[in-house]
Amino acid sequence: MVVRTLADAAPDEVRFAELGRRMPGVSQKMLSVTLRSLARDGLVSRRVEPTVPPRVFYRLTGLGLSLEAALAGLRTWAEEHMAEIDRANDATDRELAEG
Amino acid sequence: MVVRTLADAAPDEVRFAELGRRMPGVSQKMLSVTLRSLARDGLVSRRVEPTVPPRVFYRLTGLGLSLEAALAGLRTWAEEHMAEIDRANDATDRELAEG
DNA sequence: CGGCATCCCCCACGATACTG
């Protein structure tokens, strides 16, 4: 049985610490700063649950979802061509080593 | 009558200074550095005409053209939503001013 | 003309410590 209370997160909401876990190498400070600027730009929304300790949930807004969609195309391009770019880089390395 | 010699640029080739003119605010140094990294990644090709003074032509490779296409979607998103983002920013400004 | 080399400044970011 699934129980949902007022304290539960919506399926598309993510808490601060969970975001940090999902992005290894991103410092707490940069996560905080970046989330603030994203919220300021209306790309993410922030919901604070007034408990002790507080829980904060982030989610993409409609605008944020539309950017995610636009970014998907670029991500696909990167995945398809990363190897080719690496080869070009390696070729340059070899030329510099020889010449 | 149109005359084409060996010294002419192909239609899709652009010279260094012309690129600079097309990108106001981009310093000569950053243009040079960026072109080098793009060439290294195989996104642009570089053709030097051995005259005095030399003329250097840049053009997008096939890979570069494919990235340009992938970027077009993102550019469209930006043009469509820039105003909305500015409004979100202004709204935040007003909230901070009020209190 | 089309750079590269040098100097220099600034700030983006990490590390650490503290707090409601």
Add this chain to the structure above:
DNA sequence: CAGTATCGTGGGGGATGCCG
């Protein structure tokens, strides 16, 4: 837990000068 505050630094990038 979810941040802010503070300090220190690496390197991104501008300005200038030189060169083939």
